[in-house]
Amino acid sequence: MKAYVFTQYGGPENQEIQELPTPEPGPSEVRIAVRAAGVNPIDWKIRQGFLREFLPRDLPAVLGGEAAGVVEAVGQDVDGFAVGDEVFGNTSSTSGAYAEQALLSAAATAKKPGGLPFTAAAVLPIAAATAYDGLAQLKLDAGATLLINGIGGGVGVVAAQLARDRDITVVGTASEDKRVLVESLGAILVPSGDGVAERVRQILPEGVDAILDLVGGDALRAVAELAGDRSRIVTAGDPGTAAEVGGVLIERDGTSTVLDAVVALVAQGKIDSHVGEVFPLDDAGSALAAVEAGHARGKVVIEIG
Template sequence: MSEAFGFREFGGPQVQDFFDRPDPVPSPAEVLIRVTVAAVNPLDHKLRSGVVPQFYGDRPFPQVFGAEAAGVVLAVGADVEGLDVGDTVFGCTLSGAGTYAGTTVLLGTNTARKPEGLRDDWAATIPVAGTSALNAVDQLDLPSGATILVNGVGGGVGLLTAQVARDRGLHVIGTGSTAKRTLAEAVGATFVDYTEGQVVARVRELAPDGVDGVVDLVGGASLRTVAPLVRDPKKVVSVADPAVAELGGEMVHRRVDRADLERVAALMVEGRLDPYIVRTYPLSQAPEALALVESGHALGKVVIDLTGGTASEG
């Protein structure tokens, strides 16, 4: 039995609550872990709102928030290879088991051993945010020297996307609100403040012939504003909005496999990628952590420490 934070029905923050749940039983393809750190993502509140009810299959309410975590393996399913009890790992759950809890189950193929020198909180940001950034830049497949526009650069995925692109020799332009400027510039992006208006004109000043690729993390009207800035509409990849197909682009092709987890982890260990964790909360303050991300004003990544720590910044 462990404490968890989740929701008792689909809806807004009013349906959230803490509760105790039995330790999940891993299927043959899963591992059971004791969670040390869970990362917070926009996906969490979107799932609570019920936009993808099928994500939970026939799992009954209450549901537990969270999709990515780091922790220690407590049990290993019969079909899982390469992981053992006692391993320190990071990965994601695709079964709806949630990660804002003392224990959870992760899919074995979507879980990797944590390498020497990688902090648990950094590792917890890799399965969703880190691989989203990697997959998006991989999908664009731009040559060194090309220019990429990261629409919504100041959040966790945006900052990681900018760094992966920079690491491949791409010129990065990033859009965001005024508060995101410092972090965006810290990762080497040329920042365009959308709160000042004239986003298209400003990007045109920086790239008169248009950009070579767009990674969209915002969707909606913002995506429709920046999409025409790319020379080839097929080079628009969105993490946020399936309507990108109407503009000639594609949703990011997600691959949360062990190989990609290890690729992102290696970049972090080598000092080439920083998740920019700006706030750590204990599980008791999970509502505040989720509210910050849901507000859209979080700078970088927000994580939940399940080892008994207190709230901290940086």
């Protein structure tokens, strides 16, 4: 099969297309013919080696953690899936999504509704599910205020819609060029950068009830003071900085239960993943570069086949 891999930890110069053996599903896995793969910040962070202590990879390793496609083979002890099923889910720890075939963890895979494009389904397992888990963890009531730090990416876009549906007031930090997208979500854009906390207080003088952080680092430090209760700060990817300011990492459910819930919301028209750019597998490097640069509006997808 054709796959987009990284050959050693480091920068994008270590990425390339390779021909690899078609993987065989082990227990609790299914193999799919990939039709689309979501592109996420965690992909380049894994390549860079930032997460190698927690997510080690045998190299070369196929990039990507979420995909949608058609079941080709079913591993032992797998119930509920059969060859020919259209599904979406998270890749297993030994596989990657930027490829013509991928192994999915059966426990983190769900059936795709027939009317949902593969490109839309492929972006649900990581970004949409993370947003769902984050909102569930914060347990905000109607009328609460939420700051989404880095609202313009895949997680932020879905989180804003989930919060809006629960009558939560959302302000979100992002670059000015994402204003149209952010306002289309029913959220209030606060331009990121120096003075961001003061700009939020111009809108919400008392600060916010909670912060969903999707950036980390200094960007999180800059807004943490806005949360009256620091335990209501959750982050998608920087537990170290979150702990420093009194917050915690999002507790991921990681099962098909959340995927079923998310896809039901999509079917009801309550979530639009806002797929922005779609790239072919041969141009996977450009797809990942768009996410790594932080300029993507909504989700970036690799389409295969």
